[in-house]
Amino acid sequence: MKIAIIGGGISGLSTAFYIKQKNPNVQIxxxxxxxxxxxKMMTKEVDGFLFEEGSNGFLxxxxxxxxxVKQSGSEELLLRSSDSARVRxxxxxxxxxxxxxxxxxxxxxxLSPLGKLxxxxxxFVPAKKDNSDETLQSFGYRRVGxxxxxxxLDPMVAGIFASAPDKISVNSAFPAVVxxxxxxxxxxxxxxxxxxxxxxxxxxxxxxxxxxSSFIDSLANSLHVEIKTDIDIDKIExxxxxxxxxxxxxxxxxxxxxxxxxxxxxxxxxKDLDIELSKMLSDIEYSPISVVGLGYDELSHELNGFGxxxxxxxxxxxxxxxxxxxxFEDRALEGKKALRVMIGGQRNPDLALKSxxxxxxxxxxxxxxxxxxxxxxxxxxxxxxxxxxxxxRVGHLERMKxxxxxxxxxxxxxxxxxxxxxxxxxxxxxxxxxxxxxxxxN
Ligand SMILES: Cc1cc2nc3c(=O)[nH]c(=O)nc-3n(C[C@H](O)[C@H](O)[C@H](O)COP(=O)(O)OP(=O)(O)OC[C@H]3O[C@@H](n4cnc5c(N)ncnc54)[C@H](O)[C@@H]3O)c2cc1C
Numbered sequence: 085m086k087i088a089i090i091g092g093g094i095s096g097l098s099t100a101f102y103i104k105q106k107n108p109n110v111q112i113x114x115x116x117x118x119x120x121x122x123x124k125m126m127t128k129e130v131d132g133f134l135f136e137e138g139s140n141g142f143l144x145x146x147x148x149x150x151x152x153v154k155q156s157g158s159e160e161l162l163l164r165s166s167d168s169a170r171v172r173x174x175x176x177x178x179x180x181x182x183x184x185x186x187x188x189x190x191x192x193x194x195l196s197p198l199g200k201l202x203x204x205x206x207x208f209v210p211a212k213k214d215n216s217d218e219t220l221q222s223f224g225y226r227r228v229g230x231x232x233x234x235x236x237l238d239p240m241v242a243g244i245f246a247s248a249p250d251k252i253s254v255n256s257a258f259p260a261v262v263x264x265x266x267x268x269x270x271x272x273x274x275x276x277x278x279x280x281x282x283x284x285x286x287x288x289x290x291x292x293x294x295x296x297s298s299f300i301d302s303l304a305n306s307l308h309v310e311i312k313t314d315i316d317i318d319k320i321e322x323x324x325x326x327x328x329x330x331x332x333x334x335x336x337x338x339x340x341x342x343x344x345x346x347x348x349x350x351x352x353x354x355k356d357l358d359i360e361l362s363k364m365l366s367d368i369e370y371s372p373i374s375v376v377g378l379g380y381d382e383l384s385h386e387l388n389g390f391g392x393x394x395x396x397x398x399x400x401x402x403x404x405x406x407x408x409x410x411x412f413e414d415r416a417l418e419g420k421k422a423l424r425v426m427i428g429g430q431r432n433p434d435l436a437l438k439s440x441x442x443x444x445x446x447x448x449x450x451x452x453x454x455x456x457x458x459x460x461x462x463x464x465x466x467x468x469x470x471x472x473x474x475x476x477r478v479g480h481l482e483r484m485k486x487x488x489x490x491x492x493x494x495x496x497x498x499x500x501x502x503x504x505x506x507x508x509x510x511x512x513x514x515x516x517x518x519x520x521x522x523x524x525x526n
Pocket of ligand 1: 090091092093094095096115116117118121122123124125137138139140141142143315316317344345346349373375469472473500501502503506507508509510512
């Protein structure tokens with residue numbers, strides 16, 4: 085049996101890995117449009133600075149990526165974030181440290197005394213009776229109040245999903261939090277019963293020596309499959325025995341086909357095969373986001389921490405700043421410092437699509453306004469993602485049920501990417517493992 089996987093990001097590569105693990109003799113070809121594998125996992129080296137174009141790592145509180153790293157023989161590449169990276173900041177009216185303890189929460193100026201009291205009042209908010217979906221904003225206002233939602237959940241969702249609380253489905257994006265309400269009647273009740281926080285981001289942030297691309301290369305080398313990069317698929321046809329792929333004047337037959345491309349690309353590829361499925365795929369919207377890397381030969385700011393996220397109410401042009409060289413030691417050479425500034429998302433989609441020059445200026449101005457940095461960077465790097473992160477709108481899970489019912493009508497067709505069941509690397513790997521199980525089942 086020959087299997088084609090289209091898309092060589094983490095979803096495509098990990099799907100290949102788990103298929104091979106279950107059935108080492110299967111023949112797999114991965115088709116990737118770019119010259120390099122990785123998709124949103126791509127490291128660029130500029131004058132000794134390492135800038136991540138997309139993800140910079142994964143949290144160790146879920147087992148998925150860590151397991152893949154170990155099983156693919158990439159363990160020696162693992163790089164743990166520094167201890168100082170536990171300290172995070174929120175920019176509201178000024179820079180405030182994210183409170184990590186009860187006493188810090190009581191003292192934080194991020195919320196008024198009334199806002200804090202409302203958070204405690206969560207204990208007395210009755211659980212929602214039905215399973216219907218809602219936005220994160222409606223969930224937050226209902227359970228912890230407006231102030232907490234605007235000061236904490238709003239910057240967090242911009243940082244993780246490049247989204248906004250009033251635009252994202254809580255059931256799809258934060259299932260663990262919804263589960264706390266459903267199972268324990270409330271968030272505090274749930275957290276107290278479970279004794280540890282599973283709801284918010286936790287665990288240790290892990291990355292790779294030399295950046296995430298080093299893991300992508302190592303994973304790809306471990307696969308022993310055929311990899312075709314810099315290739316465009318012109319057309320896909322379904323036959324009695326599987327699928328025919330037409331690529332730049334040649335055609336190849338495969339028994340099974342896994343699409344690990346973004347949903348809008350999969351929609352295009354499946355247009356002639358199933359117009360209804362294609363429409364369902366193109367209905368999944370993406371948020372634009374741009375990443376500006378700033379490298380400093382000299383910078384007086386100590387960068388003790390992970391970085392900052394700005395609230396919508398701060399009305400800044402940037403979403404946040406990651407203090408990269410403080411998080412991972414090898415992102416800048418000794419004595420130098422590296423930052424990455426995030427711009428756009430659903431909060432300011434138009435800003436993400438500005439010219440390189442404009443984005444650099446927004447970033448430089450942003451670090452000045454939020455961190456007081458006056459020095460000019462020695463090196464800059466801009467990566468613009470016109471469709472960066474899929475947006476899970478309210479009702480996403482229901483729509484995915486319908487979409488995958490439709491996929492099942494096509495024997496030997498599978499979808500594996502961040503567009504359906506989670507955008508984090510851990511989610512992509514966990515989902516790829518499930519897809520691989522289905523592919524090898526029959
Ligand atoms: C700025 C940013 C920061 C992020 N930070 C984090 C983070 O810190 N931690 C975290 O866990 N997650 C993070 N993420 C999310 C995470 O990186 C992605 O969800 C994940 O990498 C997506 O992997 P994927 O393989 O599903 O999709 P992609 O990485 O998009 O891969 C799809 C692949 O398909 C290829 N392709 C497209 N069209 C074709 C075609 N016609 N033919 C063949 N191939 C094609 C693409 O080139 C690409 O390689 C971040 C994302 C962004 C954008």
